[in-house]
């Protein structure tokens with residue numbers, strides 16, 4: 719086990735994930751290639767659901783890296799919502 723969850727739990731969660739669109743899968747591949755830690759599709763979906771359940775319309779994200787989690791937040795708050803994102807690394811910003 720390398721992560722927070724047991725491998726069988728992680729495998730199960732990944733096996734039931736709906737397909738992601740090309741934007742997300744491209745960023746996932748880019749993050750893997752550049753060794754950038756991102757939340758990934760399971761946690762991304764949890765963030766999305768938390769924002770939706772709470773009816774969030776504004777999100778402040780500290781540490782957006784290359785914008786993967788930011789996209790999940792943006793989709794959750796919708797067209798009339800707002801996501802303020804930031805990263806201390808100029809390369810990411």
Ligand SMILES: C[S@@+](CC[C@H](N)C(=O)[O-])C[C@H]1O[C@@H](n2cnc3c(N)ncnc32)[C@H](O)[C@@H]1O
Nearest residue numbers: 755756757780781782783786787804805806807
């Ligand atoms: C784990 S990565 C973020 C991944 C991103 N949230 C995602 O899942 O797509 C953490 C990021 O936080 C940034 N960071 C670290 N300290 C920070 C700070 N004080 N303010 C803003 N960003 C910071 C780092 O540059 C790094 O890109």
